[in-house]
Amino acid sequence: MTVRQRLLDAAAELIAERGWGAVSTRVLADRAGVGSGVVHYHFDSLQAVLTEASLGALRTAVDELPQVLDSVDTPADALAALLAALDGHGGQELFIETFLAATRNDELRGAVAEILIRFRAVLAAWLAERDVPTPVETAAVLAAAVDGVLLHRALSADLTREVVVPVLGRVLR
Amino acid sequence: MTVRQRLLDAAAELIAERGWGAVSTRVLADRAGVGSGVVHYHFDSLQAVLTEASLGALRTAVDELPQVLDSVDTPADALAALLAALDGHGGQELFIETFLAATRNDELRGAVAEILIRFRAVLAAWLAERDVPTPVETAAVLAAAVDGVLLHRALSADLTREVVVPVLGRVLR
DNA sequence: GAATGTACTGGACGAACGTCCAAATCGCCA
DNA sequence: TGGCGATTTGGACGTTCGTCCAGTACATTC
Numbered sequence: 076m077t078v079r080q081r082l083l084d085a086a087a088e089l090i091a092e093r094g095w096g097a098v099s100t101r102v103l104a105d106r107a108g109v110g111s112g113v114v115h116y117h118f119d120s121l122q123a124v125l126t127e128a129s130l131g132a133l134r135t136a137v138d139e140l141p142q143v144l145d146s147v148d149t150p151a152d153a154l155a156a157l158l159a160a161l162d163g164h165g166g167q168e169l170f171i172e173t174f175l176a177a178t179r180n181d182e183l184r185g186a187v188a189e190i191l192i193r194f195r196a197v198l199a200a201w202l203a204e205r206d207v208p209t210p211v212e213t214a215a216v217l218a219a220a221v222d223g224v225l226l227h228r229a230l231s232a233d234l235t236r237e238v239v240v241p242v243l244g245r246v247l248r
Numbered sequence: 249m250t251v252r253q254r255l256l257d258a259a260a261e262l263i264a265e266r267g268w269g270a271v272s273t274r275v276l277a278d279r280a281g282v283g284s285g286v287v288h289y290h291f292d293s294l295q296a297v298l299t300e301a302s303l304g305a306l307r308t309a310v311d312e313l314p315q316v317l318d319s320v321d322t323p324a325d326a327l328a329a330l331l332a333a334l335d336g337h338g339g340q341e342l343f344i345e346t347f348l349a350a351t352r353n354d355e356l357r358g359a360v361a362e363i364l365i366r367f368r369a370v371l372a373a374w375l376a377e378r379d380v381p382t383p384v385e386t387a388a389v390l391a392a393a394v395d396g397v398l399l400h401r402a403l404s405a406d407l408t409r410e411v412v413v414p415v416l417g418r419v420l421r
Numbered sequence: 422g423a424a425t426g427t428a429c430t431g432g433a434c435g436a437a438c439g440t441c442c443a444a445a446t447c448g449c450c451a
Numbered sequence: 452t453g454g455c456g457a458t459t460t461g462g463a464c465g466t467t468c469g470t471c472c473a474g475t476a477c478a479t480t481c
Contacts, residue, residue: 422481423480423481424479424481425478425480425481426477426478426479426480427476427478427479428475428476428477428478429475429476429477430473430474430475430476431469431471431472431473431474431475432471432472432473432474433470433472433473434466434469434470434471434472435468435469435470435477436467436468436469436472437466437467437468437469438465438466438467438468439464439465439466439467440463440464440465440466441462441463441464442461442462442463442464443460443461443462443463443472444459444460444461444462445458445459446457446458446459446460447456447457447458447459447462448455448457448458449454449455449457450453450454450455450456450458451452451453451454451455451456451457
């Protein structure tokens with residue numbers, strides 16, 4: 076793996092671990108196993124690394140969404156698969172941190188909003204095929220609800236799949 | 249208002265505006281209109297200000313929840329009131345930032361978890377009175393979903409009450 | 422083997438950070 | 452008025468920050 080990619084992977088890890096505002100050039104270089112100067116050799120700024128890393132993780136997650144959804148049939152299984160898929164990507168904190176950072180950076184906001192639109196579109200198409208009412212609106216709310224569940228789950232371990240799926244499943248009828 | 253309270257108010261504002269990790273002693277003192285040294289006269293550390301400010305905002309929101317819920321009758325109105333109430337408290341970003349900070353600080357995590365339990369309990373009691381099935385689980389998921397909606401709404405203005413309430417309302421039947 | 426260009430190192434730079442503290446200021450009681 | 456404790460100030464401290472850059476290492480080309 077190239078040094079550039081190692082930096083991006085390390086950035087995604089550190090955003091989730093420490094928060095967007097607490098990732099520094101030196102810990103980033105350390106985690107990637109390179110000298111501290113290499114960050115500004117491959118990227119214009121620290122913010123550029125964080126932005127590219129977080130957007131890459133989001134895009135990967137959305138790109139994998141169709142095959143995740145198509146591997147299940149029932150809405151309940153889809154919900155469970157959705158939660159598991161987003162949970163797996165280096166911790167839910169990365170997505171939440173990126174959303175929050177996007178509210179404070181116009182360039183990032185536009186990119187995240189675009190990815191979110193694609194996420195909703197894929198989800199809405201799957202819902203429409205299964206005759207869920209108002210698939211577009213349902214997809215938008217469901218995407219938000221799943222993010223909220225991931226956030227709360229970080230603090231409250233009892234928000235398990237067994238609790239979430241039956242309740243959120245009512246949205247899909 | 250005391251200087252101490254002005255510092256707490258300024259801290260809540262700045263956490264929402266800049267993020268937990270980007271609030272410094274100097275901008276905090278500036279926003280409160282005091283000298284930079286006064287922060288460590290009233291508080292042990294910068295983290296102590298942020299912690300007390302964010303927990304105070306959370307507790308206030310939960311304390312106001314019963315009267316918010318009791319002022320409406322239908323589940324749809326309750327959802328709308330819930331969204332509006334949490335939205336009003338100096339921006340939804342404060343709550344999300346606090347949740348994320350709590351995942352990285354054990355003392356904060358315990359306090360936030362306790363407040364979340366109270367929030368769920370109040371909501372569950374209201375749901376039980378209206379014969380919503382599995383009120384405890386529904387309250388837990390609904391609290392998470394509302395937080396997620398607030399987060400997504402910051403990036404996507406089309407997640408209006410008119411879209412959210414009908415979809416999330418299906419959870420309450 | 423010399424030259425060239427890419428990739429990387431480690432340290433320098435000024436700025437901003439959290440924390441602390443001596444001095445200045447305030448309100449209040451003797 | 453004088454004195455005292457509580458409050459506030461602005462700056463000092465050592466550290467860490469983002470960024471930059473002279474120098475090194477290495478592969479590739481003549």
